[in-house]
Every structure is written in C-alpha cells, then in structure tokens.
Amino acid sequence: MFEAQMQDGKIFKAIIEAIKDLVQDCNLDCSEEEVAIQSMDSAHVSLVAVRLSAGGFSNYRCDRPNSLGINTANMSKILKMLGKDDSITFKAEDESPDNLTMLFEGGKTTIADFDLKLMDIEAEQLGIPDTPYQCTVQMNADEFQRIVRDLQVLGDTCTISCGKEGIRFSVTGNIGNGNILIRSNDEQNEKDRVTITMDEPVELNFALRYLNFFTKATPLSSSVIISMSPDVPVVVEYPIEDFGHIKFYLAPKIEED
C-alpha cells in the first residue's frame, strides 16, 4: 500500500505543470524515503529529476517500492480540479495497481476523489553521479525566466559563461547578437541576491528552447541554482520548500572539430 498526503496540493500541481511539456509519460517511483520522478524528453537531450522526501508529506506510508506510470497531460487535467487550498492524498495498491487514487480535500465541506489510470512505461533510467561542479550560481528564478524568454528572439543557441565577474548569457543570431550579464552581489534581500561559487570559469552552449521549458518550474521556488562543469550537462535546480527539489539536466551543444 502506498498512501501519502500533501498538505499544500498546489506544489504537486506546479511540479506536473513544470514537466508536462517536456515529458509525456513518467514513473512516480515511490519508496520508503521519497517520491521521485526521473525522465528524459523524447529526444533524449534533457532530463528531469524530481525528489520529494517522505518528510514533506503527512501520513506517509509505502510498504514496498513501486513505480506508478502516469501520463502527465492526463494528470494535469485532473489537477485542474484542485482547489486553491486543497490537500492531496495519494493512494495506490502494492501489486501492479491499475489506478492512482487522489483525494482533494479543502475545508470541512468538500471532498473530491479521482482515479487516474496508470500505465506501464518503459523508461531508461540514468544513473547520475553525485559530482561537484566547477561553477554554481544561485539567482532569482523570475530573472532567469525573463532572460531565457527574452534571448529567444535573437537565436536558438545560448552561450552561458560563468566567470569571476558574474554569469553571462550570450546569443548570436541572424538579426544581431546580445549579452546579459548578471553580477554577483550580496544584497540583504534574499530575493535579489546572486551568489557565485567557482573554481574555474566555464563556458558552454545550450539550446534555449529547452532552457525555456525548464523555467516552467519558476512558480515552485524564488531562486534557481545553475551548476556547470566543462563538457557535461548543466543542472538547473529549483528547490521545493525544504523537502525536495526539481532538477533539470541539459546536454550541451558541442563544437565539432
């Protein structure tokens, strides 16, 4: 039996909204410690990894590890019916369940329950090693979203370079080119603070289309953490409260000799 209640249902809704354009189908991997999602987009260029630790739920119970295959578009349809302050309770059987049951409860008067049909998903799981990154930048999530959106008018590939003075986003296209530099600072206001920790400067090229998909997670967190090392995928992480995160990995575009 898997059963878990999330007091603030909005969070789960925001997670599904953040990933549904990138992945159609994915497994909710439930274990004693956490609920996790890991999935690549259909082109195998990017990867989404969500982790919600058991501590973030009330009444968490998971008797044995289980993979619940969901279609994100259908999940999103059901979550449209979630009230603003509703909690969500998830329930599923242990032995190859056909449905995931969700209870939406708001106040004392209304309880809604929904069954979402589950599916078998053959997904290739990737093992992501826990390696340190050369550059890590923490900045305002809205700001990052704006930059990615704005730069798309210039071209489709963005060079992100991280150095001592800050993090620079550059795009070169047919109509011209542009750079946006974000300097590190130690604003009192946490929202506007930009912290950069780095060993060596790093410069990589990425497809803006995918970065734009990632910023769909902006409602989940006030700040975003961007980690880069030479010749490996960038990580764009949005912390979820103090009990989880949603991380997006994007493979760089490589200069061919």
Next chain:
Amino acid sequence: MGIKGLAKLLSDEAPDCIREVEFKSLHGRKIAIDASMAIYQFLIAVRSGGPNQQAMMLTNADGETTSHIQGMFNRTIRFLNEGLKPVFVFDGKAPNMKSGELEKRREKRRKAEEELKKAKEEENTDEIDKHSKRLARAGRKENEDCKRLLRLMGVPVILAPMEAEAEAAALCKAGKVWATGTEDMDALTFATPILIRKLTFANQSSKGAQIQSMNYKKAIEGLGLTHDQFVDLCILLGCDYCDNIKGIGPKTALKLIREHGSIEKILPVVKDVPKYTVPANWIPDEKDKDETTDEEAEAAKEATTPAYVLARDLFHNHEVDTDVELKWKEPQAEELTKFLVDEAGFNPERVKLQIEKLKKAHAANRKPQARMDSFFKVVSNPAADAKRKKRLENERAKKKQKAAEDRKKKGKSKR
C-alpha cells in the same frame, strides 16, 4: 529476403529485444542505411497518379525513372533535419552462394512480367499496378544515381565489398555508427548490435507502426542461444544463401537448436523423419572427392562442402571494410541543382527550398546537440523492470491461451 520468420519469432520468444522508438529519440545517432533496400522501397512507393488511375513512376523528359532520386533526396533531408546522421551503404558483389536466391527472384520477375502483360490486355488497373510494382528493381543506374546524389548532398557513401547488411553491421560493431538501418533481418545474423527497422516518416501519424529498434544482445539472450547457435537458427529458418530443410518451421527450428546446439547435430536426428526434406546439397557426395586437379580444387571444395557450412561461413567471415572515414560535408548546391533540375527534371522552386533546408540542417549539425545518454549511464530501475517483465509474461500467456481457444473453435466448426 532476409531471414524467414525471424522477426515474428523474436517478438514471440524474445520480446524484450524489440522496442518501439520515436523518431526524435534518434537525433545525433549515426546510422548505416542499406541503400539498395531504400532505393527499392522508393521505386515502389514514389509514384504519381490518384486512386483508380494507373500509378506511374516519376520520370524525367527522357523517360528515365526518377522516383528513387526524389525519395532519396527528400527523406535524407528529413533525416538530417532531425539531427540523424545517415551513412548509405551500397551492395558490392553478390556472394556466389546467393545465386540460387537471385535465380528465384529472376523467376518471380519473369512471372510478374507475364502477369503484367495479361493485365494490360485486360486493362485491369489494380492488377497492372500490382505487377508493375513487383517488377521494380534497383539496378545499376538507380544505384549510381543515388550515389551521385548523396555525394553532392555531402552524405557519406560506403561501397561494401560484398553485402551491404554485412558491411553496415561491421561498421556498427566497430563503433563507427550506432545502428544498422534496414528491413533485412540478415543484419542481426551478421550481429549488428542494434538494428533499426521501419525508419521512415510515412507512419509517423498512425500510432500503430513506429520505428522499431532491435537489440542483438537481448535477442540472443532472450532466445537462450550463443552467436553460433543463432546463425545456425537463421540458416534453418531460411536465408538468402542456401535452401533450408523443408518441414521445419520457426518453432521447431528453435527447439532443435536449443536441444542439439548445431546443424551438424540436428541432421542425424531429422534425416530419416519423412516429413522433413533435407536439401541435397546439405549432404555432399563423398565420391567426387578424389579426381580433382589443382585448378578445380576450389570449385570442388564448394561442391563437397555442405551448403549450410558455406552459408554459415558467409555469416561468420563476410568480406567487410571498416577502415572508412565518415564525414558529413557541406552540400554542393550548384551541382545539386544542375543534377536535380536539368537532368532529373524536378521543379526548380522546390529543389531550391529543399537545398535551403539541407544547408540549414548541415549548419545545425556543425554544433550538434549532445545526447543525455552520452554523459550518464543507463541503470536499471528494479521496480519498473519487474513490472515490465510481468506484463510481457502476461501478454504471452494471453496469446497462448487465445491461440489454444482459436484451435478449439476451429476444431468445433469443422465438426
């Protein structure tokens, strides 16, 4: 063509080796494509004419067929646009052992020619269509046209010493390409690590027929065979290089190989069973052996070695050339336009648009998007794997049950 019934046998006995994949997921992959197979498909598929009207091959002003050029040009551009890197492999000389198969194909063509004549006399459009499609043949000219086209497009062209499937499989084994793209199941017998089938855009909309990816390692693991045993199984199923034992179907062939391990050990078991007919050239005449001169030695060896051993040898030691450099170059726009517009008679506007697309794809490929799986290794997800296995088993059980029920029904209706 290929190995008879292997695709079905694999989907029944080793379903884990077959995956349906989306076209998008192939981006960045280098794929060695069997050019003859592709040309042949275009000759059949690319035709003008609406329903109830006789479909005609596309031709230029001189009446030369251009269907294959049209097909090859457009599809290759779409491949490149999706980020796929195609390498086209052309057949070299046909192995001697294939002459029997080729003779059979010629016979079929002769028949189709006769039927076509008859159909034309009767003015039956459906029949004319059917038989003229059967007459389609990828000849020398068609091959040369495509080589020239591809070179102008900047796509690598490889000339195989012998069979294209064997060359493609060897390139794949050597790590020069990621997969072999052909419909021919032979490629698996040549042990290509990955075989891609149905690599077209035609069936993208209908969800039923997707691109199929077959994994060689999982295939032989699923069948529970070694590589040598798998090759013997393919010969028993029926390959292009020799006849097979009449009366042994795929299920029996698999059972026999699993039990006995090789054709040599199976032969004594099936030789005297009346319902099986072993081809004469599988059991060589020992008598002729003595009277051979040196020149005839080679020919004699061929005559005295059982046909299946020769076929097996072709699968194991095929002449291939993996010392090749694969480079995707800038397309030669001017030359290409000349070829397509002046010689093949294509619409200049359309050719121009397509060449623009080709250039764009080439530019995009200069700074290619890396794939996620080239950085992180695929690991297993035990919970999901267990579920998948269970589902496959359930499906198999259901299929068996259904087959049994069908048999029962048939039996009843007969009575």
